[in-house]
Amino acid sequence: MRLSRRWIPALVAPVVVAAGAVTVPMVADADPGLPARTPQQVLELVATSTEDSFSGTVEQTSDLGLPDLSGLGGGEDGAGAAVELLTSSHTARVHVDGPERSRVQLLEQMSQRDLVRNGEDVWVYDSSEQTAVHTTLPEHEGHEPAQPEGTPAELAEQLLAGVDETTEVTVSGTDTVAGRPVYQLRLDPRTDATLVDFATLAVDAGTGLPLEVRVHAVGQQAPAFVVGFTELDLDTPDASLFEFTPPPGAEVGEQELPDHDGRDPGELPEGPRPEVSGEGWATVVELPVGGDVAAADKSGMLEQLTRPVEGGRALQTSLVSVLLTDDGRVLAGAVPVEQLAAAAR
Known part of the structure; x- marks a missing residue:
């Protein structure tokens, strides 16, 4: 996963010293037979993970309290598709071979959507619309591409990079996800001003790869958002999976990305600042x-x-x-x- 180690001290310090109390829960549930680990040890396991080649099935469920908007359609700006992703359950096949080759296949009942990256080439294919859009990524020397969107590792990376001393980090137990033993890393906000109650990250005990993320909302018993592997294969995917040719009859388009004018991808363009x-x-x-x-x-x-x-x-x-x-x-x-x-x- 190759996450930065910069967030480890910020996460671990509040666990060791919380309002003057030194209380670091160890692993209490030993169902998979895993040795006990402290929060710092599990965080280091994630940060030092080098597992970047795998295939698997990912399931995502949402309970955000949004109304059913399936009758509105996608809209020209694609906002409908984004809302639809957040208001129902989805299954995807994910194939990853390093930071520059990935394929995410979103499986629907009667259709399929593919996001394929092979180096600088990115294809987005929608079988229901029979459209295939190609994009060429610009070169950004020294920039490490993010995890493929929609995977547990991608969401875990965002959660871990964004927390600081306002978060209590514990290891709440052990479990099994996609047939693999995991440590359950729990993030608890130290404030009542947020809608988030807590989040748990299921970290593969052998590889450090996050296999499942659950985010719980205040006052809601079931998780508000879950994304996790149900199947996982750590063998390197076949190279042919990252080669994409638009099927016959598909409408093919080209999308140009905005010019960064030499800026780093993480740098904001000119204009209003948040x-x-x-x-x-x-x-x-x-x-x-x-x-x-x-x-x-x-x-x-x-x-x-x-x-x-x-x-x-x-x-x-x-x-x-x-x-x-x-x-x-x-x-x-x-x-x-x-x-x-x-x-x-």
Whole structure:
């Protein structure tokens, strides 16, 4: 996985010293017969993992409290497809061979969507629409590509890179995921201001690869979001899996990426900068976008997803809230809408 070790001290320090109490829970559940490990040891296991070739089946389920919008369709901007991904369960086949070769096949009942990367070439294929779009990635020397989107490792990387002293980290037990023994790493926000209750990362005891992530919302017994492997093969996938040729009859298109003008991919372009308030799990991000965002929506999706509030419209799921203000700002965070409204004043 090759995660940076920079976040290990920030995560481990709060575990060792929490409001003057030195309490580091060890592994209590030894069902797979694993030796006990401290949170620091499990974090180091993830950070030093080099497992970057595998195949498997990933299942994702969501219980975010969003309405069923399947009747609205995808819309020209693809927002419908994004919402549909968050409001129902999905199964995907994932093949990874290093940081530059991957294939994610999202399996639907009557169709399939593929995201294939082979070096600088990326293909996105939708069998229901019979479309294939090709993109050529620019070269960015020294930039390490992220984990393939939608995998447990990708979500785990985001969670671990984003937490700090506002998070308590423990090892809550052991388990078995996709037939492999795992340590359950638990992240608990040290604040009541967030919608997130806690998150657990199932870390493969042998490889350090995160195999499952569960995010729990406050006041909700079942996990609000789960993504995890149900099958896993650590052999190197066949190279042919990363070769893609559009099938006969498919409409083929080319998409050019925005010019970075020599900037690093992580560097923001010129223009309005987001404003950040709060900290840790209660962080609120504000971005000026200009105009009335809700009024500009032609699909009717925002009207169904959001509710009117003073000064704009708001969406609150069990994990994330978004506020669209009448004066052209978007605020978002894992906090209640009321906190976004307070930050907008």
